[in-house]
Amino acid sequence: MQPIKKVRLSDSVIDAIEAMIDAEQLKPGDKIFSEHELTRRLQVSRASVREAIRILEVTGRVTVKHGKGVYLADYSASRFEPFVAWLQNNEQSLNDSFELRLIIEPDIAALAAQRAEETDIDELNTAHKYFTTCAADANTTEIIKSDRNFHRLLAGASKNRALSMLMHSITTSLPGDWISSLHTPGRIKKTITEHGEVLKAVTHSDSNQARHCMHSHLTNAWADIRNFMHQHTTTVGEPTL
Amino acid sequence: MQPIKKVRLSDSVIDAIEAMIDAEQLKPGDKIFSEHELTRRLQVSRASVREAIRILEVTGRVTVKHGKGVYLADYSASRFEPFVAWLQNNEQSLNDSFELRLIIEPDIAALAAQRAEETDIDELNTAHKYFTTCAADANTTEIIKSDRNFHRLLAGASKNRALSMLMHSITTSLPGDWISSLHTPGRIKKTITEHGEVLKAVTHSDSNQARHCMHSHLTNAWADIRNFMHQHTTTVGEPTL
DNA sequence: AAGGATAACTTGTCAGACAATCAGTCATCT
DNA sequence: AGATGACTGATTGTCTGACAAGTTATCCTT
Secondary structure, eight states, rough: OOOOOOOOHHHHHHHHHHHHHHHOOOOOOOOOBHHHHHHHTTTOOOOHHHHHHHHHTTTSSEEETTTTEEEEEHHHTTHHHHHHHHHHSSSHHHHHHHHHHHHHHHHHHHHHHHHHHHHHHHHHHHHHHHHHHHHTOOHHHHHHHHHHHHHHHHHHTTHHHHHHHHHHHHHTTOHHHHHHGGGGGHHHHHHHHHHHHHHHHHTTHHHHHHHHHHHHHHHHHHHHHHHHHHHHOOSSSSSSO | OOOOOOOOOOHHHHHHHHHHHHHHHOOOBBBBOOOOHHHHHTTTOOOHHHHHHHHHTTTTTTEEEEETTTEOOOOOTTTTTHHHHHHHHHHHHHHHHHHHHHHHHHHHHHHHHHOHHHHHHHHHHHHHHHHHHHHHHOOHHHHHHHHHHHHHHHHTTTHHHHHOOOOOOOHHHHHHHHHHHSSSTTTHHOOOOHHHHHHHHHHHHHHHHHHHHHHHHHHHHHHHHHHHHHHHHHHSOOOOO
């Protein structure tokens, strides 16, 4: 004999909510119906709705914000929150952030070479071209932005949402020293060629080459900064930006 | 400005219940306090108690039986049911985070092998021993905590604050993959030996070996999870436990 | 135009009530 | 005696209405 499975109401509500998400084509970050609206539509009490939402929350499908609403889980919100907070509140040392990027980004490039789709490569191409035109204008803030954008797009092409978000976090709050890398003489031109090589490898789906190119790109940038700083820090104390 | 983290009442209730379980030395299968009793003791509404219990249920810590009561989840019973469901819903993010860890942690281990000081190694040793004792008790929450702690200490030993914070963030905000890896049968024992090998390499300042050990540790854990998931999802109908 | 009070909407919590389920107890019927 | 069914108490499941607390946009005052 098969015992009859009695379904808890909140479990049915979970299914209903997921069906709604599916039907409405909601994407991560979108707001879903309010608890009140759900009670009205599903004709169940708010307690049951809340229990369902609580479950959806702990299983990571939605995030609940007091006073605002319930949102489809967004990686950016939950995952690296404490890390981002730390990045914003602490001036990192140049070495630390370089070491971190040197660990992550070559592998990102390798993954991107394996997984990038046509649209990704198109976007990377336009971003690269835009960087080149910016370099001609010598508009430094725009140059920094477009450099950032290139690295982010690459992370996106890795098709790993965690990596993508992580790179987004890292690039939003770069240490001042890092930004200054593009101020060192000749670095912008070098960046153009180095990005170009990475992009070429990704386009050819050459994973190892992509990893290698990104590695040397970062290593070169690091070396240029160190040289630059060394020249300009004969005075004792912190290097001035 | 440090934003004050407002804790949801049900979250506090969860902690309180777990503390009670700990204080009363309850074993799997034992009955815990009824909802009414919990409202009386904790002085919160039944709704909050119920939300807490619902969370404890989906995370597999307790099982609720209508008309009877709430019981500490026992190992033999269908403990894996919520876990498998979670795996299915989070397969993508599970893969993403393992890929991320597989990129970062081997290098962290390598750096730790180069830079760890005596105090770091001492801490890692005690953490490793504590994990071993926890494993004997089969206290899953504590096991997860101590596993987490080992990985964090290792990141700390890398002497790179950005990396350390990143690992801290990953281990806190992603209970999922951590919890899941230690739920698969036999994984805890394997973790003990694998952590031991990493620790040995770090102690000997063998950077390459440390990288290699961490790499296989994560690879093995990931493979175990995939096997487990595959076993429990390929059979048609209800998987027999 | 700037800034502050206000109102509307949202989630968080509470209290009390009733329904549904379970496990005994006990009287009743065969 | 043994099976059956009604009753009872405990426990979880659900509902309702209310208020607290956070967020946002608007309107009003200055």
